[in-house]
Amino acid sequence: MDVNQLIHIVIVLVVVGVLLGLINRFIPMASSIKSIINGIVVIFVVLWLLQLFGIIGAIGGMRVR
Template sequence: MTLVNIVVILVVVGLVMWLINSYIPMAAAIKSLLNIVVFVVVLIWILQTFGLIGAIPGLKMPALK
Protein backbone atom coordinates (compact mmCIF):
# COMPACT_ATOMS: atom_id res chain seq x y z
CA MET A 1 0.00 0.00 0.00
CA THR A 2 1.44 3.31 -1.01
CA LEU A 3 1.37 6.53 0.92
CA VAL A 4 -0.90 8.03 -1.75
CA ASN A 5 -3.48 5.28 -1.14
CA ILE A 6 -3.40 5.94 2.60
CA VAL A 7 -3.86 9.68 2.11
CA VAL A 8 -6.75 9.12 -0.32
CA ILE A 9 -8.46 6.78 2.16
CA LEU A 10 -8.01 9.30 4.98
CA VAL A 11 -9.45 12.09 2.82
CA VAL A 12 -12.45 9.94 1.87
CA VAL A 13 -13.10 8.95 5.50
CA GLY A 14 -12.79 12.59 6.56
CA LEU A 15 -15.16 13.73 3.83
CA VAL A 16 -17.73 11.08 4.72
CA MET A 17 -17.54 12.01 8.41
CA TRP A 18 -17.92 15.70 7.55
CA LEU A 19 -20.98 14.94 5.42
CA ILE A 20 -22.50 12.83 8.19
CA ASN A 21 -21.79 15.47 10.84
CA SER A 22 -23.12 18.30 8.66
CA TYR A 23 -26.17 16.87 6.98
CA ILE A 24 -27.55 14.01 9.08
CA PRO A 25 -29.44 15.24 12.14
CA MET A 26 -28.64 13.27 15.27
CA ALA A 27 -28.10 13.87 18.96
CA ALA A 28 -24.79 15.40 19.93
CA ALA A 29 -23.90 12.42 22.12
CA ILE A 30 -24.40 9.96 19.25
CA LYS A 31 -22.42 12.18 16.89
CA SER A 32 -19.53 12.38 19.37
CA LEU A 33 -19.57 8.62 19.89
CA LEU A 34 -19.54 8.02 16.15
CA ASN A 35 -16.60 10.38 15.70
CA ILE A 36 -14.63 8.67 18.47
CA VAL A 37 -15.32 5.17 17.10
CA VAL A 38 -14.29 6.15 13.57
CA PHE A 39 -11.16 7.88 14.87
CA VAL A 40 -10.09 4.84 16.92
CA VAL A 41 -10.72 2.43 14.02
CA VAL A 42 -8.76 4.60 11.58
CA LEU A 43 -5.94 5.05 14.10
CA ILE A 44 -5.66 1.29 14.67
CA TRP A 45 -5.72 0.68 10.92
CA ILE A 46 -2.95 3.24 10.29
CA LEU A 47 -0.78 1.85 13.09
CA GLN A 48 -1.20 -1.67 11.68
CA THR A 49 -0.51 -0.46 8.14
CA PHE A 50 2.81 1.09 9.18
CA GLY A 51 3.68 -1.94 11.30
CA LEU A 52 3.76 -0.08 14.61
CA ILE A 53 1.34 -2.55 16.18
CA GLY A 54 0.62 -6.13 15.30
CA ALA A 55 -2.66 -7.83 14.70
CA ILE A 56 -5.14 -7.57 17.57
CA PRO A 57 -6.65 -10.96 18.42
CA GLY A 58 -10.37 -11.03 17.75
CA LEU A 59 -10.28 -7.83 15.68
CA LYS A 60 -10.59 -8.28 11.92
CA MET A 61 -9.35 -5.27 9.97
CA PRO A 62 -9.56 -5.61 6.18
CA ALA A 63 -6.27 -5.31 4.36
CA LEU A 64 -6.52 -3.01 1.35
CA LYS A 65 -4.45 -4.08 -1.62
Protein backbone atom coordinates (compact mmCIF):
# COMPACT_ATOMS: atom_id res chain seq x y z
CA MET A 1 0.00 0.00 0.00
CA ASP A 2 1.53 3.30 -1.02
CA VAL A 3 1.28 6.78 0.48
CA ASN A 4 -1.49 7.93 -1.88
CA GLN A 5 -3.76 5.09 -0.82
CA LEU A 6 -3.14 5.84 2.85
CA ILE A 7 -3.91 9.53 2.28
CA HIS A 8 -7.13 8.51 0.52
CA ILE A 9 -8.13 6.32 3.46
CA VAL A 10 -7.44 9.12 5.96
CA ILE A 11 -9.44 11.60 3.87
CA VAL A 12 -12.41 9.21 3.66
CA LEU A 13 -12.30 8.60 7.41
CA VAL A 14 -12.15 12.34 8.15
CA VAL A 15 -15.05 13.07 5.79
CA VAL A 16 -17.18 10.29 7.30
CA GLY A 17 -16.36 11.52 10.80
CA VAL A 18 -17.21 15.13 9.98
CA LEU A 19 -20.48 14.16 8.30
CA LEU A 20 -21.44 11.95 11.24
CA GLY A 21 -20.59 14.75 13.66
CA LEU A 22 -22.67 17.24 11.68
CA ILE A 23 -25.61 14.84 11.60
CA ASN A 24 -25.32 14.27 15.35
CA ARG A 25 -25.08 17.97 16.10
CA PHE A 26 -27.53 19.64 13.73
CA ILE A 27 -30.26 17.10 12.89
CA PRO A 28 -32.72 16.79 15.75
CA MET A 29 -33.63 13.19 16.55
CA ALA A 30 -33.91 10.92 19.54
CA SER A 31 -30.63 9.85 21.10
CA SER A 32 -31.48 6.19 20.56
CA ILE A 33 -31.79 6.77 16.81
CA LYS A 34 -28.49 8.67 16.81
CA SER A 35 -26.85 5.74 18.59
CA ILE A 36 -28.20 3.30 16.01
CA ILE A 37 -26.97 5.48 13.13
CA ASN A 38 -23.55 5.86 14.76
CA GLY A 39 -23.31 2.10 15.27
CA ILE A 40 -24.27 1.34 11.68
CA VAL A 41 -21.74 3.83 10.31
CA VAL A 42 -18.98 2.44 12.53
CA ILE A 43 -19.78 -1.14 11.46
CA PHE A 44 -19.69 -0.18 7.78
CA VAL A 45 -16.41 1.72 8.17
CA VAL A 46 -14.80 -1.18 10.04
CA LEU A 47 -15.98 -3.68 7.41
CA TRP A 48 -14.71 -1.38 4.65
CA LEU A 49 -11.30 -1.11 6.32
CA LEU A 50 -11.08 -4.86 6.90
CA GLN A 51 -11.92 -5.51 3.26
CA LEU A 52 -9.51 -2.82 2.10
CA PHE A 53 -6.60 -4.35 4.00
CA GLY A 54 -7.51 -7.85 2.81
CA ILE A 55 -8.43 -9.26 6.20
CA ILE A 56 -11.85 -10.31 4.94
CA GLY A 57 -12.82 -11.20 1.40
CA ALA A 58 -15.25 -9.44 -0.87
CA ILE A 59 -18.50 -8.78 0.95
CA GLY A 60 -20.47 -8.73 -2.29
CA GLY A 61 -19.67 -12.40 -2.79
CA MET A 62 -21.56 -13.50 0.31
CA ARG A 63 -24.92 -15.19 -0.20
CA VAL A 64 -27.68 -15.72 2.33
CA ARG A 65 -29.61 -18.97 1.91
